[in-house]
Amino acid sequence: xxxxxxxxxxxxxxxxxxxxxxxxxxxxxxxxxxxxxxxxxxxxxxxxxxxxxxxxxxxxxxxxxxxxxxxxxxxxxxxxxxxxxxxxxxxxxxxxxxxxxxxxxxxxxxxxxxxxxxxxxxxxxxxxxxxxxxxxxxxxxxxxxxxxxxxxxxxxxxxxxxxxxxxxxxxxxxxxxxxxxxxxxxxxxxxxxxxxxxxxxxxxxxxxxxxxxxxxxxxxxxxxxxxxxxxxxxxxxxxxxxxxxxxxxxxxxxxxxxxxxxxxxxxxxxxxxxxxxxxxxxxxxxxxxxxxxxxxxxxxxxxxxxxxxxxxxxxxxxxxxxxxxxxxxxxxxxxxxxxxxxxxxxxxxxxxxxxxxxxxxxxxxxxxxxxxxxxxxxxxxxxxx
Amino acid sequence: xxxxxxxxxxxxxxxxxxxxxxxxxxxxxxxxxxxxxxxxxxxxxxxxxxxxxxxxxxxxxxxxxxxxxxxxxxxxxxxxxxxxxxxxxxxxxxxxxxxxxxxxxxxxxxxxxxxxxxxxxxxxxxxxxxxxxxxxxxxxxxxxxxxxxxxxxxxxxxxxxxxxxxxxxxxxxxxxxxxxxxxxxxxxxxxxxxxxxxxxxxxxxxxxxxxxxxxxxxxxxxxxxxxxxxxxxxxxxxxxxxxxxxxxxxxxxxxxxxxxxxxxxxxxxxxxxxxxxxxxxxxxxxxxxxxxxxxxxxxxxxxxxxxxxxxxxxxxxxxxxxxxxxxxxxxxxxxxxxxxxxxxxxxxxxxxxxxxxxxxxxxxxxxxx
Numbered sequence: 001x002x003x004x005x006x007x008x009x010x011x012x013x014x015x016x017x018x019x020x021x022x023x024x025x026x027x028x029x030x031x032x033x034x035x036x037x038x039x040x041x042x043x044x045x046x047x048x049x050x051x052x053x054x055x056x057x058x059x060x061x062x063x064x065x066x067x068x069x070x071x072x073x074x075x076x077x078x079x080x081x082x083x084x085x086x087x088x089x090x091x092x093x094x095x096x097x098x099x100x101x102x103x104x105x106x107x108x109x110x111x112x113x114x115x116x117x118x119x120x121x122x123x124x125x126x127x128x129x130x131x132x133x134x135x136x137x138x139x140x141x142x143x144x145x146x147x148x149x150x151x152x153x154x155x156x157x158x159x160x161x162x163x164x165x166x167x168x169x170x171x172x173x174x175x176x177x178x179x180x181x182x183x184x185x186x187x188x189x190x191x192x193x194x195x196x197x198x199x200x201x202x203x204x205x206x207x208x209x210x211x212x213x214x215x216x217x218x219x220x221x222x223x224x225x226x227x228x229x230x231x232x233x234x235x236x237x238x239x240x241x242x243x244x245x246x247x248x249x250x251x252x253x254x255x256x257x258x259x260x261x262x263x264x265x266x267x268x269x270x271x272x273x274x275x276x277x278x279x280x281x282x283x284x285x286x287x288x289x290x291x292x293x294x295x296x297x298x299x300x301x302x303x304x305x306x307x308x309x310x311x312x313x314x315x316x317x318x319x320x321x322x323x324x325x326x327x328x329x330x331x332x333x334x335x336x337x338x339x340x341x342x343x344x345x346x347x348x349x350x351x352x353x354x355x356x357x358x359x360x361x362x363x364x365x366x367x368x369x370x371x372x373x374x375x376x377x378x379x380x381x382x383x384x385x
Numbered sequence: 386x387x388x389x390x391x392x393x394x395x396x397x398x399x400x401x402x403x404x405x406x407x408x409x410x411x412x413x414x415x416x417x418x419x420x421x422x423x424x425x426x427x428x429x430x431x432x433x434x435x436x437x438x439x440x441x442x443x444x445x446x447x448x449x450x451x452x453x454x455x456x457x458x459x460x461x462x463x464x465x466x467x468x469x470x471x472x473x474x475x476x477x478x479x480x481x482x483x484x485x486x487x488x489x490x491x492x493x494x495x496x497x498x499x500x501x502x503x504x505x506x507x508x509x510x511x512x513x514x515x516x517x518x519x520x521x522x523x524x525x526x527x528x529x530x531x532x533x534x535x536x537x538x539x540x541x542x543x544x545x546x547x548x549x550x551x552x553x554x555x556x557x558x559x560x561x562x563x564x565x566x567x568x569x570x571x572x573x574x575x576x577x578x579x580x581x582x583x584x585x586x587x588x589x590x591x592x593x594x595x596x597x598x599x600x601x602x603x604x605x606x607x608x609x610x611x612x613x614x615x616x617x618x619x620x621x622x623x624x625x626x627x628x629x630x631x632x633x634x635x636x637x638x639x640x641x642x643x644x645x646x647x648x649x650x651x652x653x654x655x656x657x658x659x660x661x662x663x664x665x666x667x668x669x670x671x672x673x674x675x676x677x678x679x680x681x682x683x684x685x686x687x688x689x690x691x692x693x694x695x696x697x698x699x700x701x702x703x704x705x706x707x708x709x710x711x712x713x714x715x716x717x718x719x720x721x722x723x724x725x726x727x728x729x730x731x732x733x734x735x736x737x738x739x740x741x742x743x744x745x746x747x748x749x750x751x752x753x754x
Contacts (some may be wrong), residue, residue: 034668036666040672049678051683052683053684054694054697055689056687056689058512059511106726122543123543127540128541128543128544129542129543131543131548132548133545134548134549134550135549136551137553138551138559138715138719139690140428140552141428141512141557141560143516143552143555144428144516148519148522150545150547158541171499171541172497172500172529172532173494173502173529173532174499174501174502176504177503177518177521178503178505179506181508181509182508182509185508185511185514185515186511187511187512202675202679206671206675207672209521210671212586214668228664267516281461296406297587297668299404299406299407301579301670301674303574304570305678310422310572310682313683315425316427317422318691319688320426320688321428321430321513323432323433323434324432325424325425325427326424326432328424329424330427343478347509350508350509351509354477357472
């Protein structure tokens with residue numbers, strides 16, 4: 001009796017494995033037949049990383065700037081010298097302020113530095129002279145950067161002047177800055193790891209967003225229902241092949257980040273991949289959930305477009321700082337899985353194995369993956385509506 | 386011809402709006418996203434957390450630090466008393482920066498030697514680090530001005546008087562909200578058109594459409610107009626919200642704005658239909674939609690300026706209709722740009738629109754399985 005029962009359980013288990021193998025085989029064949037899945041997993045990360053890795057940068061260099069010097073002399077040249085040699089500026093000298101403002105209005109220059117006719121004399125007065133600076137403020141972030149660069153040129157000029165007159169430091173307090181983890185201030189170093197998170201969000205959701213709704217729409221879900229396959233097995237059978245594909249894409253992205261974009265990888269590789277595996281499960285789970293709830297490929301596609309890319313782009317902290325968002329929006333960012341992955345990626349790449357950052361974020365990913373897959377499991381019963 | 390197009394249009398609208406889920410997806414998320422993203426997408430920093438490591442007991446140092454604690458941009462979260470405490474605070478992201486004042490600070494200041502404020506910043510996000518440093522510098526500069534004034538020291542030979550045109554207070558929201566209007570217009574249009582042909586192809590109804598008396602041009606109009614109308618409606622709604630809710634100034638001419646919107650919608654609808662008619666299955670349609678939307682947004686100048694991109698990538702952006710649309714939106718909203726200066730934004734969008742619409746119509750008949 002006991003033996004028979006045991007044998008039955010063994011058979012059932014063996015049956016489950018066989019069924020799972022069958023399902024995965026079918027899924028793999030489907031992937032191979034419609035090359036778009038393979039394109040999503042391997043072509044998309046390469047194309048997107050190349051485009052964005054090179055294209056996305058917040059480092060403004062060679063900013064076109066107009067220098068209006070009404071009365072050029074040796075004194076004004078000592079000031080404008082700072083612009084001519086700088087890699088931040090691409091200066092263009094003009095003689096009248098009217099020409100100068102026109103160049104600003106025509107977007108030929110982003111900024112204007114104006115030295116009046118009496119500049120040289122005004123330096124001798126006790127209250128000092130004035131240098132007018134006008135910057136196009138439409139792109140506020142860029143304008144702030146440019147204003148900082150101009151200030152740098154001005155600061156150097158003041159130091160040179162006071163050194164010449166031997167009058168001690170012109171500025172009582174001086175800022176001495178040290179930027180950790182990214183001392184050369186390359187925006188690529190933080191944008192490329194963030195981009196990996198955005199791209200993996202797309203891949204994960206795109207791979208799975210349609211696979212359940214496709215089965216419903218084509219009626220093959222009903223065929224699966226009358227087979228001995230359990231719903232749990234259907235979900236696992238769909239998850240595993242796409243998980244492997246996604247990890248392939250992830251590997252490709254990391255290789256490109258390190259060898260092509262020279263982003264330093266200061267943490268350990270296994271931690272990076274452990275984080276990636278957790279995130280991929282979450283992203284695939286989200287895709288499966290969309291697919292299960294939508295039931296039609298059309299609606300699933302629409303939801304996937306809206307719910308994946310833009311939130312991952314704007315709310316993940318990849319480019320916009322989460323700490324500065326209003327509290328309500330900060331609360332909302334907690335349901336964006338990419339947020340946790342971005343934090344893990346930026347720390348592991350640039351700072352190292354910082355457990356106080358990695359652990360809470362990994363935990364959040366585990367919770368999210370469980371929720372997504374759990375709801376998917378509950379909502380995909382063997383029932384027709 | 387007009388009646389046939391109209392009939393097809395009605396059918397398209399029904400296909401889109403009849404399904405409750407699909408209807409909700411088209412209307413609700415763009416409005417919610419405008420609100421959320423416009424608040425979220427800002428480079429301005431508030432409540433930057435910092436720690437103080439002050440080894441100086443003089444009032445001058447306290448006075449300098451008061452400039453930070455008194456500012457709404459900064460929030461003090463810790464006071465530390467040794468070098469070893471800096472790394473854990475920054476590594477775990479508890480603070481973004483540490484202000485270190487050495488023991489000689491006050492002494493140097495009074496002896497008119499250079500007194501240093503050492504600032505240690507988390508550079509994981511280098512842009513945030515740069516913005517924080519610019520805030521720090523402006524606080525230190527105003528402290529210096531006061532110090533010079535109070536102690537009768539010689540003033541620097543010249544001051545900088547900086548003004549920002551069009552956006553005096555450097556509100557990044559003024560820059561971002563028109564950008565969000567642009568990207569949401571794009572997403573809605575692609576949402577409506579990107580899968581419309583692919584779905585019919587997959588279900589086989591497109592072949593039926595092709596054997597009716599409808600000519601490809603008529604099918605094109607029937608498919609394009611719903612996307613155009615929905616896009617126009619949502620763009621207007623989103624812009625209204627931008628002006629009323631976010632108080633973004635609308636300084637330019639509304640007719641110029643709508644010229645830009647119409648041309649952009651034409652190009653976006655065209656590209657959407659082209660993707661859709663290239664795809665044989667909806668999965669391919671979805672892939673195509675993503676492969677268009679994602680690069681369009683990232684390479685549009687929405688978040689990172691096009692001028693910072695390398696030459697080759699800048700050339701690629703010339704194919705991106707969103708790039709031109711954003712210039713029009715920001716120009717008309719903030720700078721009151723006249724029509725003549727925007728011609729160079731208008732004609733590329735018109736060209737992209739005509740070419741993509743024509744190729745979509747051609748693909749209707751010539752891509753069959």
